[in-house]
Amino acid sequence: MDLTLKIWRQENAQAKGEFKNYQVKGVSKDSSFLEMLDVLNESLVDKIESPVCFDHDCREGICGMCSLYINGRPHGPDDAITTCQLHMRKFKNGETITVEPWRAKPFPVIKDLVVDRSALDEIIQSGGYTSASTGGVPDANAILISKYDSDLAMDAASCIGCGACVAACKNASAMLFVSAKVSQFALLPQGQVEKERRVQKMVAKMDELGFGNCTNTYACEMECPKEISVSNIARMNREFLGAKLFSRETV
């Protein structure tokens, strides 16, 4: 396949970015999108030009590091996958493909297509865990959990923290990300002790970091590579309201 790539280039966080066009020839339809970018970068190194920077690591769809906005969609034109699992057979010979970084105020550009997503870590640090320390916990089978709830918790827990939901949202809302973690613990007995603190802390941190509000467009669910359901947002809203109204503790 021969392709034209229209790629966002930006020297660093302070610099002004711009689109640049590149031609790549002889791309295998069986290569992944990132392998296609590898081929482009090898050709740029050959010409002593600076290769395109992009985030990537496991290249098997689970680490959440890759983060490209391709032809107007986070992770490109296929459902339920990350960019590293997107294969070139999804494109046509001769096509022009536009590649941009995640665009969201809380995700500043570092270089080219690489953005800073540490805001997501900060939200988890504010309370996205159970506070169990190492050792001194009961036997694993002492806590019974219905398979139904456990499966729902696993659905929520499969979030990979890539930030596609934020990039997809016109308000740059992180509600799907936050609600997935809140839901995982709200559904499990281990999460009950801290559930009121957790939801209030995480929502406050999310607001503080400049993520927008949810206006129910469901774009996040559409683009989530792990198909996290927006029903988690509804659950988080219930948890939040319940905590605000009935919590005995001020958080």
Next chain:
Amino acid sequence: MTKLNSKTPHGPLAEKWTNYKAHQNLVNPSNKRKIDIIVVGTGLAGGAAAASFGELGFNVKNFCIQDSPRRAHSIAAQGGINAAKNYPGDGDSVYRLFYDTIKGGDYRAREANVFRLAEVSNNIIDQCVAQGVPFAREYSGYLDNRSFGGAQVSRTFYARGQTGQQLLLGAYGALSKEINKGTVKMYNRKEMLDLVVVDGKARGIITRDLISGKIERHSAHAVVIATGGYGNVFYLSTMAMSSNGGAAISSWKRGAFFGNPAFVQIHPTCIPVHGDFQSKLTLMSESLRNDGRIWVPRKKEDAEAIRAGKLNPNSLKEEDRDYYLERRYPAFGNLVPRDVASRAAKERCDAGFGVGTGLAVYLDFAASIKRLGVEVIKARYGNLFQMYEKIVDTNPYETPMMIYPAIHYAMGGLWVDYELQTTIPGLFAGGEANFSDHGANRLGASALMQGLSDGYFVLPYTVQNYLAAEIGTGPIPINTAAFDEAENKVKERINRLLNIKGTKSPDYFHKKLGHVMWDNVGMGRTKEGLEIALKEIPVLRDEFFKNLRVTGTPDEFNPELEKALRIADFFDMGELMAYDALHRKESCGGHFREEYQTPEGEALRDDDDFMYVAAWEFIGDGVKPELHKEELKYEAIEVKARNYK
């Protein structure tokens, strides 16, 4: 030759760890606050250790090569984690898990370490459940188990096909809690480039900030290396792109011995190689072997027709299929350990029975779908089947999957004693980065167990035992000669690479090295092949230092420079592996020397001459490293030939 001291505690095997903990030195809470610990890596071993040190009250500096600790490559582990809970009541016990692990490792692991691993395995499951890890459950509400290769009991706990992800997110949660408390300071997007040794003790590290390119000094009273394995020496592997052996190689060059570098695991069920643009290989979980049957055509002409696209595998009659694992190993069948399954696949493909490109075999679910229904198979492996279809573009519910072995895990690593301390005082290694409890071959679902065992339940004790003597030391200054020397050395390495200004990219050399390694230090090794590798690697390294092109500058986000630094280390690693593989004149586990096999093609161990851990000492660049031996003694276990028939 130095005699290595494993510091294995005295007493009966089952009481060693209890006795150790009862008599070890502790640090009181007010002193813990005055002590710094560096942990390099945030995977299961590093993340769990950093969180646990933080909980104990130490000051922890935790380093991560990715943008977030949640992305460490432990996340990609699919199948599960072993523990000796015996919840299914099928005859499991701590002893049996210990026995299976030693046997699976072909009697090349230290007995006391493996027993401790089996002993704490149950604590890990308890800990993870307390953290809210959503392990699979039965309708009763109790935890579910499944079986894995190399065991006849069901002792594997799992969270769909994402067990590594869920365990890592558990550790990441614990780590996030400590970061929030202020006991752990997180350093993201930093790569360790050297170890700093002051007066014989590990006292710090030199890192490069991957965004600004700044070279930085960090000091501590002890350093823990938990940076995973070195499988990327082979270029194509199941490792993440940034996984590298750099931290271990730097430590080796500073005096830490390297244990059993030749022992790497080749995983039998990976998606086959299909083009030279390929950047990595994708694993298909070993759990698939529970319900999938592995076969190739019985007749060569059928294999040829399939390869030419003239014959559909589904139309091949039952009697024309060779379920070679079931044929050769009736007792374990498709669930033989990884090394055995990998070699058997290679044997069939080398003999001309391979499908696809010729280097692939089938993993077929038709029988299980017929027996259990498509919904059951979907519930068990849905995400793996989806992943396969996205990559290969064929539907595994209808056409059998094609698989082939690929480099997956390093059993070798920094040599450590019972306390997980290297030969440099104050330098510890955990998880895949140490030479580990897996001997010459790791069983499925045991990597997660070992990573978390080291991180949650071993290092917090043993590092503390070391630090008890450091309470009066005071803060470690970074403006000393040792830090100057280490920082300058790193800067020289970087400048050297940037100033070559040749014509070939880092990836060009990495691919070439990968070919040399796969052809000569891969699944089947010979004296001749290993000697070729030892000749070709230095030639390639010379060319690298003459003709490498690294674009950009040192003071910016520069992935080409990162790759070049890692590849320079991979040359040393590749050479070290070849030396080790050449000296070990026997076949055991993942190390198969073609000269040493039984008439049936099984691995032939030589316990009289090679029942030891080979620990290699760095002497100088371009000089053959010096071999030290730690003799292995088995007291609680009878050493036998491994038999899965």
